[in-house]
Amino acid sequence: MSADPPDPYFRKLVGLELDGERLEFETAHTLFSAHEVDAGTRLLLRCIAPARPPQRALDLGCGYGAIGIALARRFPEARVTLADRDLLAVRYARRNAARNGAANVEVTGAVGMEGAPAGSWDLIAANVPAKIGAEAIVAEFLRAPRERLAPGGACWFVVVSGLNQQLARAAARESLPLRRVRKRARHTVYRMDAAS
DSSP states (O other), rough: OOSSSSTTTEEEEEEEEETEEEEEEEEETTSTTSSSHHHHHHHHHHHOOOOOSSSEEEEEEEEEEEHHHHHHHHHSSSSSEEEEHHHHHHHHHHHHHHHEEEEEEEEEEEETTSSOOHHHEEEEEOOOOOGGHHHHIIIIIIHHHHHHHHEEEEEEEEEHHHEEEEEEHHHHHHHHHHHEEEEEEEEEEEEEEEOO
């Protein structure tokens, strides 16, 4: 349970059942998917299956922390960083890491990979925001993260299905090895491996 006092932005507590465990997240009115953990995030978390447990993982655009905290609980030996450009999201991600006993989590403010801790990553995960535009998606969620992957590492991300064609064209134009992992009516999960 979080020891922090009530927050004036607090909306509600939402739950996530994953890997036989229940996680709980405090949400704020202005953060993405404040009413429940969204279907895209849940789909992504069911799909992430690295070849080996990561030592360093990054939740890029973490919001209130559902993806990164779930990964931290799944991989307790990993150092998991949650990064978001929104300081309110950073506040809530910190509160939720404490609430869920994720001691292996660090939370930081960052715009894309700019501001993320130095070094390479074994796993980068994101629920890509649909409203930032194609150029920002390519720069911040495809190209820059791939450049920071450790050998054998991978980026895993989910997009709303309306971005599928746009994403495929961008990946082809950039010669990025984007692979579709799972498609549902409203969301698609992709994987992109590190350069060989």
